[in-house]
Ligand code: F6R
């Protein structure tokens with residue numbers, strides 16, 4: 761039987777809303793799904809009691825051809841903070857440590873945090889038009905410091921997989937918090 765993904769295929773991405781059409785899968789992550797990630801645990805408890813708001817959502821479309829397994833993902837990080845820490849994606853390494861990924865920011869502003877398990881760390885300011893190649897071995901998290909939804913498109917192999925454990929255990933080297941009304945990049949208190 762022929763595989764429809766062996767033929768070229770286009771999908772539509774809306775730069776304004778981040779909608780992807782068609783879209784096979786939508787995942788919403790709420791504060792409760794990220795409870796181990798924000799450093800201010802009492803603020804996490806309060807946010808959950810006050811309605812457990814959505815922090816971000818992911819729209820995925822898989823292109824599983826007979827020879828490869830590309831995925832196009834759209835992530836929309838809603839503006840907001842837990843305590844004074846800005847909303848972010850959980851962040852992860854790839855389970856297959858030879859797998860890279862492309863990230864393309866299309867709306868909003870913030871930072872891309874990148875860290876190797878050896879501890880090497882980078883913070884890239886992120887804004888529409890920034891396209892980042894994430895090489896194998898670099899964990900990645902996006903932080904939304906703006907008042908608008910931050911939208912980005914990712915492209916990766918499904919078989920790359922996600923490894924969240926190192927981030928759940930230690931977080932990233934820095935946290936991005938609001939200080940005097942401005943974003944500030946500070947050492948992660950969980951690493952102290
Ligand atoms: C896939 C990838 C993105 C993220 C998405 C949500 O490798 O990096 O599609 O999965 O931005 O972030 P996490 O997975 O960290 O919750």
Ligand code: ZN
Nearest residue numbers: 854861900916
């Ligand atoms: Zn990834």
